[in-house]
Amino acid sequence: MLREIRPAIVLLLVLTAITGLAYPLAMTAIAGALFPAQAQGSLLEKDGKVIGSALIGQEFRDNRYFHGRLSATVAPDPNDPTKTVPAPYNAANSGGSNLGPTSKALADRLREDVDKLKAENPNAAVPVDLVTTSASGLDPDISPEAAQFQVPRVARARNMPEDQVKQIVTANTEGRLFGLIGEPRVNVLALNLSLDRAAAR
Known part of the structure; x- marks a missing residue:
């Protein structure tokens, strides 16, 4: 045997x-x-210190920065482990919100977000990726249209000419892979780092 x-x-x-x-x-x-x-890990540094990865989004709330795609990721509630709390871009719990087109909560949130963005830039249509979450909740990129939509707010907050901010967006726009695969995109963290460098100069 x-x-x-x-x-x-x-x-x-x-x-x-x-x-x-x-x-x-x-x-x-x-x-x-x-x-x-x-x-x-495609790590990005600022002043010699790692501040994030180009592969995972981050939350930017300050008007001086471009905002990324919304994230629906959650984490355990520290006060009650049986519940969860919002934790944007939580890589340990990647996932979407699972709210469907008939969800009242989703419709209400979309309406509020669209109204807020229209007030921010009333002369442009609101890009869909600024009000919807990605399936992973970790998306580091936005469309060039979503970046251009935010230019007036960022330029005002930084007291910079809009043309200069638009040039920074254009310089940070990546095209399709081999000219065929995927969509044009802008990495929000890389864009904000470029913005800080330009402002420092």
Whole structure:
């Protein structure tokens, strides 16, 4: 019986070593050598200090900054662990709100957000990605239209010419991958860092 079991055990150990150790270590080493920034989490720094990742959104409330896409992620309530509280861009609990088109709570929130944004910029249509959440709740990007919509508010708050702020948005707009895949987008954290650098100059 041992003669029949031994090849299976040897094969299990060999495949575990190959697929569980050798292959992941080799891929990690190759990724680290070819794409060091991405392999380390696409981290962004300001004054030598890591302030976030280009892959995960952050909440910006100050009018001096561009705001990202809304996040519906939650975290356990510190006062009652059986409940949850809003925790925007919580990478430990990625997910959407699961509110559907017939939800009154969603309709009320959308109406309030649209009204607030129309008051901020009455001369432009409100881009849909400024009032809807992404499926992951972690989206770091907004559309170029959503960024341009916010230009007047940011320019006013920073006392900068709108044209200068528009140029910063354009410089931070990424096109489709290979000109075909995905949509044009603006990384909000990278955009706000560029804005701070321009203001400092």
